[in-house]
Amino acid sequence: MVSSFDQQTGYARADGLLPGAVASAVGYSSDGDLPRLHRGLPSPYLTFIISLDGPVVGGYTPEQATGERALRADVLAAGLHTAASYVVQPERQSGLQLAIYPPAVRRLLATPLGEITDQSWNAADLLGRSATRLWERVGNTEGWAERFAVLQGFLTHQLDRSDSRRQMRPELLEAWKWLVRHRGAGSIGGLSEHVLLSRRQVQTLFVREFGVGPKMFNRLLRYHRSIRLISARISEQHSIGDVVDDHPAGAAGVDLARIAAECGFADQSHLNRDFVAFTGVSPTAWIAEEFPNIVAGGHRNGDADDPAP
Missing domain, CATH: 2.60.120 (Jelly Rolls)
Known part of the structure; x- marks a missing residue:
């Protein structure tokens, strides 16, 4: 194990x-x-x-x-x-x-x-x-x-x-599974139809149980996948010996436009906006900041490859 x-x-x-x-x-x-x-x-x-x-x-x-x-x-x-x-x-x-x-x-x-x-x-x-x-x-x-x-x-x-008393409503569990299966690309209307609840009910119950609404959870799923893919692409191209003191060029071989498409973003600009909103810096700035940790496997070891059991 x-x-x-x-x-x-x-x-x-x-x-x-x-x-x-x-x-x-x-x-x-x-x-x-x-x-x-x-x-x-x-x-x-x-x-x-x-x-x-x-x-x-x-x-x-x-x-x-x-x-x-x-x-x-x-x-x-x-x-x-x-x-x-x-x-x-x-x-x-x-x-x-x-x-x-x-x-x-x-x-x-x-x-x-x-x-x-x-x-x-x-x-x-x-x-x-x-x-x-x-x-x-x-x-x-x-x-x-x-x-x-x-x-x-x-x-x-x-x-x-x-x-x-610690069991959640089955509709909520199914709503979470449905969003995860769709990897952040599922519509709120489709989710509402799937769990047989109104959009307002889904929003209220989801926030109460998980702390964020289904739309925000979709954004977290897409963002999280982008982190995973960026980290994987860098790890494929670099070893720990590639880490330099001040200015790692780790972003050079990462196709952010392709990653944006794979993660369900409308385009690279959409990825950049969400990345800045969640991270506080752009993807390229984050790669430069985290390059040694990414190469060491820090962002491959911290989370599972797919957030669904």
Whole structure:
């Protein structure tokens, strides 16, 4: 289940940790890197992080992340944000990061995703002492396979103890699956007809459960796929030895117009507009900023290839 830790890339991956609930599970570790401000990207998942080398420190603006009002959490839960967040990456860091399917959040965290999207950071606010005990157990465990086993046991326990009150309406589950199957290209009218609810009902119920409406979720799906394809194309063309200090030319071989078409954008300008809205910078600026991490596999290990179980 767990791949061996790759010293060169700094990642280990646990495939099939909890099928149908966890899209991906990644262990990360680095030491000796220059501290920097990392741009956390929106995604169609809940992000769950257990930090083993001090708390995750960040915020929703660079000023908040680096100032007195910075958010701190040893165990972090972040929902479907529609703009980048910012995380202070220290010289030394390690931990586990999960991408959790939105319908599973209600059962794993005992609350719908829609109630934690805009204000979440510290998972202890959702799980109470359970979050602290999980952090302590993982922190006291040696080896990636053993750490993932602890996490798997915790999540399985959360699922086993969930009751009917944690089950979402079947129409909502089907609405989410339908949007994912269409990869951000499904119309709201088509969705409404498919689940036999009015457009207003679909909008209201979807926002209540997931924190964003179906139209915004479509945009997140397209954006997320564009990140995956950009990262894959760069990784195909470059190795870690290609990383240079100041000005990586990683964008040179990426056909953004083709990626826009593959992801369902009207054209490259449409991709650029959504990319700036979600990321805060253009695709080419983001590639230059993230080039070393992309080549190392950071954006291939963080999420699943397809956000559907």
